[in-house]
Amino acid sequence: MVRWLGAGPREGVCETGGVSTTRSTAAGKVLEVLSAFDREHPAQTLSEIAQRTGLALSTTHRVVMELAGWGALERGEDGSWHVGLRLWEIASGCPRTQILRDVALPFMQDLYEATHENVQLAVREGTELVFVERIAGHRSVELLTSVGTRFPVGSTGMGRVLLAHAPRDIQEEVLGSPQRAWTPHTVTDPRTLRTQLDRIRREQVFLSDRQLSESTVAVAAPVRIGRTGPVSAALGIVLAAPDAGRARGLREPLLRAAYGISDELGRRTRPTG
Amino acid sequence: MVRWLGAGPREGVCETGGVSTTRSTAAGKVLEVLSAFDREHPAQTLSEIAQRTGLALSTTHRVVMELAGWGALERGEDGSWHVGLRLWEIASGCPRTQILRDVALPFMQDLYEATHENVQLAVREGTELVFVERIAGHRSVELLTSVGTRFPVGSTGMGRVLLAHAPRDIQEEVLGSPQRAWTPHTVTDPRTLRTQLDRIRREQVFLSDRQLSESTVAVAAPVRIGRTGPVSAALGIVLAAPDAGRARGLREPLLRAAYGISDELGRRTRPTG
DNA sequence: GGGTGGTTTCCGTCTGGCGGAAACACCGCA
DNA sequence: TGCGGTGTTTCCGCCAGACGGAAACCACCC
Numbered sequence: 001m002v003r004w005l006g007a008g009p010r011e012g013v014c015e016t017g018g019v020s021t022t023r024s025t026a027a028g029k030v031l032e033v034l035s036a037f038d039r040e041h042p043a044q045t046l047s048e049i050a051q052r053t054g055l056a057l058s059t060t061h062r063v064v065m066e067l068a069g070w071g072a073l074e075r076g077e078d079g080s081w082h083v084g085l086r087l088w089e090i091a092s093g094c095p096r097t098q099i100l101r102d103v104a105l106p107f108m109q110d111l112y113e114a115t116h117e118n119v120q121l122a123v124r125e126g127t128e129l130v131f132v133e134r135i136a137g138h139r140s141v142e143l144l145t146s147v148g149t150r151f152p153v154g155s156t157g158m159g160r161v162l163l164a165h166a167p168r169d170i171q172e173e174v175l176g177s178p179q180r181a182w183t184p185h186t187v188t189d190p191r192t193l194r195t196q197l198d199r200i201r202r203e204q205v206f207l208s209d210r211q212l213s214e215s216t217v218a219v220a221a222p223v224r225i226g227r228t229g230p231v232s233a234a235l236g237i238v239l240a241a242p243d244a245g246r247a248r249g250l251r252e253p254l255l256r257a258a259y260g261i262s263d264e265l266g267r268r269t270r271p272t273g
Numbered sequence: 274m275v276r277w278l279g280a281g282p283r284e285g286v287c288e289t290g291g292v293s294t295t296r297s298t299a300a301g302k303v304l305e306v307l308s309a310f311d312r313e314h315p316a317q318t319l320s321e322i323a324q325r326t327g328l329a330l331s332t333t334h335r336v337v338m339e340l341a342g343w344g345a346l347e348r349g350e351d352g353s354w355h356v357g358l359r360l361w362e363i364a365s366g367c368p369r370t371q372i373l374r375d376v377a378l379p380f381m382q383d384l385y386e387a388t389h390e391n392v393q394l395a396v397r398e399g400t401e402l403v404f405v406e407r408i409a410g411h412r413s414v415e416l417l418t419s420v421g422t423r424f425p426v427g428s429t430g431m432g433r434v435l436l437a438h439a440p441r442d443i444q445e446e447v448l449g450s451p452q453r454a455w456t457p458h459t460v461t462d463p464r465t466l467r468t469q470l471d472r473i474r475r476e477q478v479f480l481s482d483r484q485l486s487e488s489t490v491a492v493a494a495p496v497r498i499g500r501t502g503p504v505s506a507a508l509g510i511v512l513a514a515p516d517a518g519r520a521r522g523l524r525e526p527l528l529r530a531a532y533g534i535s536d537e538l539g540r541r542t543r544p545t546g
Numbered sequence: 547g548g549g550t551g552g553t554t555t556c557c558g559t560c561t562g563g564c565g566g567a568a569a570c571a572c573c574g575c576a
Numbered sequence: 577t578g579c580g581g582t583g584t585t586t587c588c589g590c591c592a593g594a595c596g597g598a599a600a601c602c603a604c605c606c
Binding site (some may be wrong): 026028055056057058059062250 | 593594595596597603
């Protein structure tokens with residue numbers, strides 16, 4: 001029923017011969033306005049939106065008003081615009097995240113209870129990963145990722161796991177382009193990365209040591225559709241770097257949780273709709 | 274920075290003199306197509322969408338293609354359409370849910386760990402409530418609500434709490450219209466409801482006995498912006514009906530959690546932006 | 547009071563949205 | 577193998593409504 005895997009469509013703005021011509025359809029403008037709202041810009045004035053999208057001010061005004069009338073955008077008391085509850089509501093029905101979340105949450109809770117650390121779930125889209133769920137408590141280490149964040153697939157432990165099980169062309173695309181070194185420990189050499197991916201496929205669980213941030217280590221495992229089906233997500237636990245010693249002991253419970261989720265996913269997608 | 278409270282805009286389709294004329298702007302059509310995706314219809318064929326929106330098939334086709342090109346919609350392997358990851362991603366940045374969620378989650382985890390029951394968070398929009406977050410484990414009772422679900426504010430324990438602290442006109446609007454009786458125990462009499470709202474304001478925590486479903490009881494408390502600020506959300510725990518005896522004992526921890534969230538919300542919204 | 551940055555309204559031009567219709571793809575059935 | 581039904585995709589001529597420059601408007605601060 002649901003397409004889990006596979007890279008989604010790439011660009012929203014069509015690029016004709018190098019120059020990015022803003023698609024001039026009315027629907028395109030609506031989407032461009034929505035695109036203006038990302039993690040770095042959750043609230044913007046009308047002029048900002050116009051500037052960032054490149055649309056004329058009056059056009060932006062019209063589109064924003066229409067979106068607001070429907071509830072896709074809401075206005076803060078300071079006059080700035082932000083994404084509205086109505087759009088959130090519609091989007092929260094996205095099967096790709098909702099089903100996954102529903103199934104995974106109880107298992108993630110078990111892991112949280114056993115560790116009190118950040119427990120995360122992410123899916124791959126193209127050469128990036130998107131965090132779909134995360135639970136954390138008072139005692140968990142502060143992270144720079146949050147639900148809905150998008151990252152290059154090569155830069156995190158969970159991403160490497162997803163990459164290891166991605167189609168060949170995606171792997172090559174990532175390995176072929178230069179990797180950003182987030183910390184002095186980040187593995188950027190394609191050769192080393194390649195053997196790392198091999199090991200991930202062999203050992204299932206992956207220990208990632210300060211690859212994205214100097215202060216955190218991660219343990220990650222693949223989630224499949226059914227025990228032996230295609231990899232649809234990655235499950236991970238993030239610890240403060242000084243607690244790295246505890247990471248090894250988390251391999252078993254993490255893998256068990258990943259298996260639990262995989263089995264349940266298999267059960268849900270195959271027999272019924 | 275963020276407008277928390279207040280009813281958002283109501284209708285998406287403008288109703289001119291009783292007859293709902295589908296707004297004929299291009300942007301409106303985009304939104305109408307998105308509206309076609311709700312909890313009951315997470316995946317639909319092109320023809321279904323056309324039928325449900327009342328748009329011509331060719332128009333629907335054009336709009337859907339455009340939405341798909343951008344990532345707002347994705348196509349299942351069976352050819353049906355559903356909400357895409359890209360839209361989910363944008364919408365997950367909705368401040369009204371995101372900030373609330375970020376702040377509340379650790380406290381909700383504490384409650385979950387102490388009870389292993391469903392812990393929920395909801396906001397009010399107009400005369401309805403929308404579930405913004407929910408955590409549950411293997412042992413928690415199965416619920417018919419999930420994140421993103423919308424309900425009449427009068428029908429659940431958490432809704433009554435939100436209603437008790439809503440503006441006068443909202444309260445009158447709800448009390449003035451007939452209440453649906455979900456179970457034989459549902460309070461529908463406006464008079465009784467009114468005294469119940471009074472008690473909620475006095476006692477803070479509210480015990481709701483099988484109001485929405487025969488098999489569940491709930492404990493609910495208001496979440497404010499700062500300890501004495503306006504009510505911005507409701508926090509609740511749902512138990513299986515036979516465990517109702519445990520509900521009284523949850524009042525204290527629930528209230529403490531609600532206070533914790535309120536304090537943190539006050540801290541986040543006042544001083545910084 | 548005058549300057550600045552943002553918002554809202556107006557209106558003439560003309561582009562791109564519109565949807566009927568026809569062609570196409572697929573499937574189950576006889 | 578042909579046939580009807582269901583859903584999808586493409587085509588194209590007409591004209592509604594999108595477009596954006598410009599000007600009015602508003603709030604705030606020197």
